[in-house]
Structure formats: structure tokens, C-alpha cells
Amino acid sequence: VVLVVDFGAQYAQLIARRVREARVYSEIVPSTMPVAEMLAKNPKAIILSGGPSSVYAEGAPRLDREIFEAGVPVFGMCYGFQLMATTLGGTVDNTGAREYGRTPLHVSKAGSTLFEGTPVEQSVWMSHGDACSAAPEGFAVTASTDVVPVAAFENDEKKLYGVQYHPEVLHSTHGQQILEHFLYRGAGIEPSWTTGNVIEEQVAAIRAQVGDKRAICGLSGGVDSAVAAALVQKAIGSQLTCVYVDHGLMRKGETEQVEKDFVAATGANLVVVDAQERFLNALAGVSDPETKRKIIGREFIRVFEQAQLEILQEEGPEVAFLVQGTLYPDIVESGGGTGTANIKSHHNVGGLPEDIEFQLVEPLRQLFKDEVRMVGQELGLPEEIVQRQPFPGPGLGIRIVGEVTKERLDLLREADAIAREELTAAGLDREIWQCPVVLLADVRSVGVQGDGRTYGHPIVLRPVSSEDAMTADWSRLPYEVLAKISTRITNEVADVNRVVLDVTSKPPGTIEWE
Numbered sequence: 174v175v176l177v178v179d180f181g182a183q184y185a186q187l188i189a190r191r192v193r194e195a196r197v198y199s200e201i202v203p204s205t206m207p208v209a210e211m212l213a214k215n216p217k218a219i220i221l222s223g224g225p226s227s228v229y230a231e232g233a234p235r236l237d238r239e240i241f242e243a244g245v246p247v248f249g250m251c252y253g254f255q256l257m258a259t260t261l262g263g264t265v266d267n268t269g270a271r272e273y274g275r276t277p278l279h280v281s282k283a284g285s286t287l288f289e290g291t292p293v294e295q296s297v298w299m300s301h302g303d304a305c306s307a308a309p310e311g312f313a314v315t316a317s318t319d320v321v322p323v324a325a326f327e328n329d330e331k332k333l334y335g336v337q338y339h340p341e342v343l344h345s346t347h348g349q350q351i352l353e354h355f356l357y358r359g360a361g362i363e364p365s366w367t368t369g370n371v372i373e374e375q376v377a378a379i380r381a382q383v384g385d386k387r388a389i390c391g392l393s394g395g396v397d398s399a400v401a402a403a404l405v406q407k408a409i410g411s412q413l414t415c416v417y418v419d420h421g422l423m424r425k426g427e428t429e430q431v432e433k434d435f436v437a438a439t440g441a442n443l444v445v446v447d448a449q450e451r452f453l454n455a456l457a458g459v460s461d462p463e464t465k466r467k468i469i470g471r472e473f474i475r476v477f478e479q480a481q482l483e484i485l486q487e488e489g490p491e492v493a494f495l496v497q498g499t500l501y502p503d504i505v506e507s508g509g510g511t512g513t514a515n516i517k518s519h520h521n522v523g524g525l526p527e528d529i530e531f532q533l534v535e536p537l538r539q540l541f542k543d544e545v546r547m548v549g550q551e552l553g554l555p556e557e558i559v560q561r562q563p564f565p566g567p568g569l570g571i572r573i574v575g576e577v578t579k580e581r582l583d584l585l586r587e588a589d590a591i592a593r594e595e596l597t598a599a600g601l602d603r604e605i606w607q608c609p610v611v612l613l614a615d616v617r618s619v620g621v622q623g624d625g626r627t628y629g630h631p632i633v634l635r636p637v638s639s640e641d642a643m644t645a646d647w648s649r650l651p652y653e654v655l656a657k658i659s660t661r662i663t664n665e666v667a668d669v670n671r672v673v674l675d676v677t678s679k680p681p682g683t684i685e686w687e
């Protein structure tokens with residue numbers, strides 16, 4: 174494992190992903206972890222991330238000097254670089270000479286371990302206030318900028334390397350190459366982390382964990398639960414039962430994808446619970462968004478637990494495992510975790526016996542989203558499932574502004590299917606993050622179709638581009654594509670006579686309308 178020490182900014186996750194792109198397994202640890210504990214993980218190399226602090230600020234995170242003396246190769250980036258410099262006796266000045274953004278880097282030692290084979294002049298991404306003016310003893314200075322005399326250094330004998338900039342961001346044009354040079358040349362690591370290995374490792378781990386017991390997995394139609402289920406299915410076969418709650422709020426064809434394509438690809442035992450009526454009844458007369466969300470969430474848990482109970486009764490009490498598609502970013506963001514979590518089922522809601530405790534199986538807890546997709550692909554899951562864009566748990570229920578009824582759901586499903594079809598045909602799926610299609614069920618406007626006046630509903634298109642759904646911008650889709658979608662929806666979907674485009678970024682608008 175390669176450890177990425179997190180100094181408290183958003184960089185550590187990106188670095189960990191870049192290390193994995195270099196086919197080397199990486200894990201993130203907080204900078205507050207004692208160095209002895211880091212070393213006890215037997216890392217093949219350690220990377221110190223950037224961070225928001227100045228090394229001179231009071232309370233700035235530090236590291237025990239021991240980390241540089243254990244014989245483990247270390248690569249410091251930005252804050253990590255400055256920390257390495259000051260800890261080992263170099264000079265970092267608080268000069269006020271800030272560099273921010275794209276900056277030209279002058280490589281002074283072209284044949285060095287990090288810079289070998291990269292241009293003497295290259296563009297890098299800087300973000301710092303302090304500057305290193307003298308490298309520690311025994312270190313060779315390998316690059317500078319117009320502002321910073323020491324922008325990179327290395328001590329090949331001790332396997333210590335550092336750069337002032339952020340090689341992990343794409344604006345640093347040779348960043349990935351430099352990271353790989355550290356891993357392969359500096360630390361002598363063989364790239365061997367592949368999705369094939371992940372699958373093999375996880376299959377063995379799941380078998381060891383579950384033994385001859387049984388497991389249940391809820392499928393949502395999304396990527397994560399599908400890939401988690403497929404992995405567990407590969408490991409324990411018929412000991413797994415998958416449960417899919419059909420709440421009637423899915424998009425066109427999605428339930429069939431789970432029922433047919435997922436089962437065909439994996440051979441899993443699937444229990445489909447048809448709960449459409451139940452959800453419609455529970456939602457009748459409700460148009461407040463938060464109330465709708467609460468009802469859908471509550472009904473979902475009830476139906477899922479009822480299904481669990483039936484499986485328990487049928488299979489006997491040895492169903493002890495619940496599969497969840499938790500991803501690595503969830504683990505990191507909730508502060509780590511050791512993989513031993515137990516959850517107690519909400520026994521008061523669904524009527525499960527009080528003492529039932531499921532143990533969690535979380536086969537994706539080491540993986541980033543793009544790796545999950547690769548694993549899914551390798552496991553033979555259909556492209557439509559593996560490449561699916563984000564879709565909210567409450568489904569189309571929160572894309573109908575107004576009361577949710579069967580007729581309105583069917584209408585929205587048609588409009589949404591047309592939009593998705595045309596976006597796919599135009600090759601825009603990878604470009605947009607997602608495109609909610611919203612029915613304004615309580616709004617009508619006047620139109621004219623054929624010879625007659627119409628009084629129908631508007632459909633809203635909400636295409637957005639985003640990195641992580643925390644912020645988003647509205648996608649500038651080509652007019653021809655918008656025109657095609659508009660024409661088709663107004664022609665093909667009864668009771669819709671207008672299509673409008675949402676041109677609001679997030680913030681202030683959320684991605685979904687409710």
C-alpha cells in the first residue's frame with residue numbers, strides 16, 4: 174500500500190486516485206495519525222498531500238521526523254514539500270511571494286528521478302504563500318520558478334522527494350508522469366493494482382466473511398448496489414438473495430433492466446416486490462416536497478424490511494449479512510472506519526425480530542466511483558447499468574411538481590425517455606452529469622396544436638455539468654439537440670404543449686426541483 178497523508182484539504186482524495194491510475198493501491202490516512210501507526214501498515218511509499226496551512230501558522234499540522242528516517246520513500250507535495258523542507262533543516266520563508274494557478278516551471282536537473290524524460294519547461298499548478306529558499310542538506314534542487322528558487326528537490330540516496338506544486342491536478346501537464354516516476358523509479362513499486370485483482374481479492378474476502386451463511390442485498394437500480402451485488406454473487410452464488418422494491422417511481426425501462434439484464438448478467442436470485450400501489454396510495458394528495466421525500470423513504474424501509482422478514486422466515490435465521498454499496502469517499506468523509514460496523518435494523522418499523530443484527534458486507538469500500546464502474550464492466554454488467562448517471566432515491570416522485578399520480582408518472586416517463594434517447598444519440602452522456610426532466614403538474618399554459626387550442630403542462634429540462642453534485646452549472650447543450658427533444662416531447666407526449674430549459678447554476682438552484 175501507498176499511504177497518502179491528508180493535511181486537510183481536498184487534495185488527498187485526488188492524489189489517492191492518481192496513484193491508483195498508476196495501478197498502485199493507495200489509502201488515505203489523517204495527518205494526526207501517529208507516524209508509528211503509519212509505519213506499522215508497512216507502506217511501500219508515503220505521499221504527503223497539500224493543505225491549507227502555512228508551515229509557520231500556529232497549530233499547523235506537523236509530522237514526526239521519524240517518517241523521513243524509516244527508509245520508506247516519501248514524496249511531499251506543496252504543504253508536504255514545505256514540511257519536509259523545514260523538518261529536515263531546509264529554509265522556508267514567509268516572503269509573501271504568492272503563486273497561484275498555472276505557473277511555468279524551470280527544470281534544472283533534467284535527468285533527475287522525478288523529471289527524467291519530461292520537458293525542461295513545463296506548466297504546473299501552484300497554490301502557496303510560503304517559499305522554499307534552501308533545500309535541506311543532501312538534497313539536490315531539481316526545479317525552480319520565477320518566484321521560488323527551490324520548487325522541487327530530491328535526495329535519491331534517502332528516497333526523499335518533493336515538489337512545491339500540485340502534480341495531481343491536470344493543469345500540471347506532466348504531473349501524472351512525475352508521480353509515476355516517484356512510484357516506479359523512486360520507490361521501486363511494480364504497478365499491479367488492476368480491477369482483476371480487486372475482484373479476486375474481494376471475492377476471497379467475501380467468502381471468508383460470509384462463510385456458509387446467507388446474505389441479502391437491496392438493489393436500487395444504481396451502479397453501486399448493482400456492482401456490490403454482482404461481486405457478492407460471484408463470491409457466494411446462491412447464498413445471496415437480492416431484493417428490488419418496485420416503487421413505481423423509476424424511469425422507463427429501469428425496472429426491466431434490473432429484472433432481466435442484471436439477472437441475466439449475474440445469475441442472482443432476485444425478489445422483486447411490486448409496491449407501486451402502496452407508494453401511490455401513500456403519496457395521494459401530497460404535493461409538499463419534503464413530505465413526499467419522507468413518505469417515500471418511510472415506505473421504502475417498510476417494504477424492504479417486510480421482504481427481509483419473509484426471506485428470513487423462508488431461509489431460516491442464518492441470513493446474517495446485509496450487502497451495501499458503500500464507496501471509499503464515503504468512508505474517508507466519515508472519518509475512516511475499520512470495516513467492522515454492525516447496523517441494527519429498524520425493527521420497530523418492519524416487524525423484524527428485535528435481536529436480529531445484520532453484519533455489513535461492503536465490497537466497494539476501497540473503491541472510487543470510476544473504479545466501481547470498471548469492476549462492474551469486468552463483471553459483465555450491462556453498459557446501461559454501469560454507466561448510469563446519478564438518479565435520486567425518491568425517483569420521479571420528486572420530479573413531479575405537484576401531486577404524484579399514475580398518469581403523471583407515465584407522462585413524465587415518456588418525456589424523460591425521449592430526452593435520454595436524444596442526449597445519448599447526440600453523444601452527450603459523458604459530457605453532462607445528469608439531466609433531470611421535470612413535470613410542472615400544477616402549471617398549465619395555452620398552446621396551439623393542429624387546429625385547436627391546447628391547455629397543457631410544461632416539461633422542464635435541467636441538464637447540468639458537475640464534478641460532484643455539490644456545485645453545478647447548466648449545460649450549454651447544442652440548440653439542435655434541444656430543438657429535437659422539444660419537438661419530440663410536444664408531439665409524442667399527450668398533454669404536454671411546452672418544453673422549457675432551466676438555465677440556473679447550483680447554487681442558487683439545486684439540481685433537482687424538489
Ligand code: XMP
Binds near residue numbers: 563566567
Ligand atoms: P440536489 O438537488 O440536492 O442534488 O442539487 C444533488 C445530487 O443528489 C441527487 N439527489 C439524491 N440522491 N437520494 C439520492 O440518492 C435523494 O434523496 C436525492 N436527492 C437528490 C441529485 O440527483 C443530484 O445528483
